[in-house]
Amino acid sequence: MRLLRNVFRRKLRAFLTIFGITIGVFTLVVMGSMAEKINLLVGGGTRYYADKVTVLDASSTSMSFGTPLPVSKVGEIEKVAGVQAASAGITMLLEKEQSAMGMDMIIGSDLRGSQYESFKITYTTGRALRTDDRGKVVVGADIAKKLGAEVGKTVMLRGVPFEVVGIMDKTLTAPDSSAVVSLSDAQALFVEDLPELVQKQLQADTIATEITVYAKKGVDPDELAETIQAQVPGVRADGPKAFQETVVSSTKILNSIVFGVALISLLVGGLSVVNTMTMSVFERTREIGIRKAIGASHRQIIGQFLGESAAIGLLGGVAGLVLGFVATLVLNGAFDSAGTALFLLTTRLALGAVAFAVALGLVSGLYPSWHAARLNPVAALRYE
């Protein structure tokens, strides 16, 4: 309490300094929450892609779809040595026109690979999709909320009614915003969307947007991807490395930018702590002289001033955390209608942000306290 009394000796100055740290921590918390959410999505993706090869049409670029490829490629791919199974799938956006936050997807799968799938999905209610299901859908946690889906009820996907048979548990990654239907249902929806001229040339049941390949045990999926690309004509095969290279590296850049901005604002806050503590030591020269005259050691003086600057860091940190927490709640609430939470305030981020603020306070207090401890008591006592 004495410590706080000293901190708040000059109330406005203390408030402004703490506010400086608050803004820094607030920025760190809000931007960090966004980065954490993205990291989690990417982490899920990394796990999902860790053991499989994704085969697209040769015209595709890494991780973006080109023209569809024929389902018959499944057979060709399964002939390649090291392939356990190949599964044709359709991935398309839920909305015809992409909305701002709309990352919702319709996934159609022939379910041929489900027994090899290492990314396990559990269900809040209902069941998994079966191979013979038609007009049935299993929805992710976020999309279920958005569509108001309940098991047994009907939801509309691109204007077509589907009966909800299962709702997946929250995974905090891609499946949360996916609606999973059978391959043939997805093929029908996909073709519907194509220009009429193209529609006529295509047979709905022969197309897929991608083929997911499961490697045999002990086969490196990245090597398998190369083998498939070499042996099967007209396809592009990507292993987990491709996902790493494109997505993970770009999120790393995003992370650096996000944390960089936050750290710069904290650094500015830290400088204001240095300024405040230096001023405080200057103003309290006489008091330091008294303390030294009555026997305070260097360590006790340093401890006192470091304690004060750490307290500034702690108060600013906690205030910033609270503000940041409220901001992420409000922002997530605002985007809730889109079924997508953009911010995720993790425990490690919360603790890290406050710990960083305290550490910043301590570092900022180092020079002023060292200066205070070194004052000559006689000179300090004479100081007016």
Place this chain on the structure above:
Amino acid sequence: MAAIERASQGASTVGGMMEAHIADGHRTTTTSKGVVTMEAIITAKALRKRYTLSKDNYVDALRGADVSIRRGEMVAIMGPSGSGKSTLLHMLGCLDTPDAGTVELQGRRVDNLRNSRINEIRRNEMGFIFQGYNLVPTLTAVENVALAADYAGHPRKEANRRAQKALEAVGLRDRAAHRPNELSGGQQQRVAIARALVNEPVVIMGDEPTGNLDTQSSADVIAMMREVNLTTGTTFVLVTHDPDVAAACDRIVHMRDGQVLCEEVAAACVERRAATGSTAKGRPASGVDPALVPA
């Protein structure tokens, strides 16, 4: 009259508080006859101190000052402004170090010690009273006193207990929770005395302890210091301009131009001692040279 009564009331509480402390006897050096021995507690020899103001502008505050303080005595250091009396007090009190010369405290050299050792001496063996009281403005009276005990390594609770007791001894128990700006000058100085006493030091250094006080408060503070000196045997070294302070002391050291000019026994003190010395309860070491006391 009221002031003197008040002072003596305060003083008797000091005596009460310190009786146990005297009983353990480790600071008293009375012989079987009750005559005080002549042990020097602080000896300073040939102290020199130069303050450099700029490249070729300096002040020689001390130019070979010698002084010896005896255990249990109350000494006044007097002299005109700039005579080096405060500087001498700082050297004796381990607040500053001389450029040349030696200071011995209870037989040990203290002028050449490391900072940490000097801090230790200041908090365990010295007490300080200043002209401007020098209390920490954000702390209450009891917190100010406890601070010194805190620095001496007592746990918070024990420090507070000691502080309460010391405040009681200076008659300020009911002002314990007041901040310095809520106390009168005399009360602030009494808090400072309590702070100086809290670690039961061997020497209390005072730099113009009555310099900012009115006559009444001065008398109060002087009586209190004298009583502490008499009942506990704590040595007092007081830099002062105040003739009342000097008169209450056993000995007066006169300084001029950075040197000790002469010493004299305070006459009033001699008379008072002769009159009251024999009746003082548990009379401790006074350090008065028996030869100087009129038969």
